[in-house]
Amino acid sequence: MKYDKENRTFDCAPTLTDSQVLEFCRSGYVILEGVVPDEINLRAIEYLEGRLPANPSYIPEGMTTEDLERIRNATNSTLLLEDWFIEHALLNPQLTGVLRSLLGRHIGLPILVSHHRAQCPGPPQNWHQDHDCIFGPEVNFVEVFYYPQDTPVELGPTGIVPESHLRPQPWHAGDKGIATAAPAGSLIVHHQSILHRKGESTIEGVRHMLKYNYWRTVPPKRDWIIEPDFDFQTAYYGGHQLSRYIAHMFYWLSGKGDEFRLIGGQAWPHVHSRQIARSYGFEETEGYLPNWTQTWGYEYTD
Numbered sequence: 001m002k003y004d005k006e007n008r009t010f011d012c013a014p015t016l017t018d019s020q021v022l023e024f025c026r027s028g029y030v031i032l033e034g035v036v037p038d039e040i041n042l043r044a045i046e047y048l049e050g051r052l053p054a055n056p057s058y059i060p061e062g063m064t065t066e067d068l069e070r071i072r073n074a075t076n077s078t079l080l081l082e083d084w085f086i087e088h089a090l091l092n093p094q095l096t097g098v099l100r101s102l103l104g105r106h107i108g109l110p111i112l113v114s115h116h117r118a119q120c121p122g123p124p125q126n127w128h129q130d131h132d133c134i135f136g137p138e139v140n141f142v143e144v145f146y147y148p149q150d151t152p153v154e155l156g157p158t159g160i161v162p163e164s165h166l167r168p169q170p171w172h173a174g175d176k177g178i179a180t181a182a183p184a185g186s187l188i189v190h191h192q193s194i195l196h197r198k199g200e201s202t203i204e205g206v207r208h209m210l211k212y213n214y215w216r217t218v219p220p221k222r223d224w225i226i227e228p229d230f231d232f233q234t235a236y237y238g239g240h241q242l243s244r245y246i247a248h249m250f251y252w253l254s255g256k257g258d259e260f261r262l263i264g265g266q267a268w269p270h271v272h273s274r275q276i277a278r279s280y281g282f283e284e285t286e287g288y289l290p291n292w293t294q295t296w297g298y299e300y301t302d
Ligand SMILES: [Fe+2]
Pocket: 128, 129, 130, 196
């Protein structure tokens, strides 16, 4: 792993395969359970609760220690300047391999932290897609939730809805949600447009959750772990109303976004386990792009 402190970027070997990158395009998330060491989780909680003095590795240009104090009091984004947090949380080895697979080389580190502190017990939030999210094939950044403490269902872990990052969603799509209950030190890597909410909590305590984004700095290309027998024509991209978006995203990530065309119906990227020959429509040069602004309607059935 190479960390470029001056540019706040890193580079390392990718760890996801073709199938796993496609799985991220399909589901919109990857969960890394308990990957941040306990000592760092405890230190993060001490920092978030104001018991650990700040020790920034440097003062960003144009800022003062008063600025950092103001930022710490508001969002705790100053955590991003602590050496121990950079080394073990931001540059966590399991995480960096996943990010390198999805965002290419020389990945930009987060610049802002959202600290979600919840006094429990408490009611759930409404399901929502965050402000400023977009829908399109590009994966120019990914978002991470970090749980510094054990976050069982009773402590209201964030709920997410698999496959909901591809289009604007109606409120009832939350029926498909899952709780990201996970042990301390877990990282939930996800597409920022995913439908989500703070879960209902039923026990006494304080839940901390940190949210931040990692950034692409290079054009996309298929430089993750190539599977020799991976076949773009027969790969499973998802069900009705979804496969075209997922395939477009996977093509964009592969550096082939410009080559993507649809002819519709049963044609590729629709692939069914019961068909008796390869799908028509693969590598068409004439055709259509998915309509990424189309909202869900009555057709939301599976
Ligand atoms: Fe949110």
